Amino acid sequence: MTTSKRHITPEMKNKAVFDGLVYPDGIAAFCRKLGIRDTMFYNWKNHLLSKGQMVFRQSKKETAVEQRLRDELSKKDSIISALVEENIELKKKFGSLPN
Numbered sequence: 001m002t003t004s005k006r007h008i009t010p011e012m013k014n015k016a017v018f019d020g021l022v023y024p025d026g027i028a029a030f031c032r033k034l035g036i037r038d039t040m041f042y043n044w045k046n047h048l049l050s051k052g053q054m055v056f057r058q059s060k061k062e063t064a065v066e067q068r069l070r071d072e073l074s075k076k077d078s079i080i081s082a083l084v085e086e087n088i089e090l091k092k093k094f095g096s097l098p099n
Helices: 010-022 027-034 038-056 064-094
Strands: none
Touching: 010 027, 010 038, 027 038
16 A cells, blocks of 8 residues: 555545554555555554544433424424325316416
8 A cells, every 4th residue: 555646535544454453474564565655554554543532422312302393204204295195186187277
């Protein structure tokens, strides 16, 4: 993985950090093997560590108000759907009205 004007994907960076941490010859040797600078590796590692806590956060539960609003939107959508269907059937039966 050389960095000469090549885009390194987030997946590649993630894998490099994990592989580098367990590389038996140390970080410097691992970075030489990949063709990257040590500072780049440590930047990736620090970024991963700073954002890693988001993985373990619990997802926000929906409040009662949010659930009620979601239910109301669902009802509205079904009413609109029924009205549009009825409108289409009436147009098929009677044709559109002249202006």
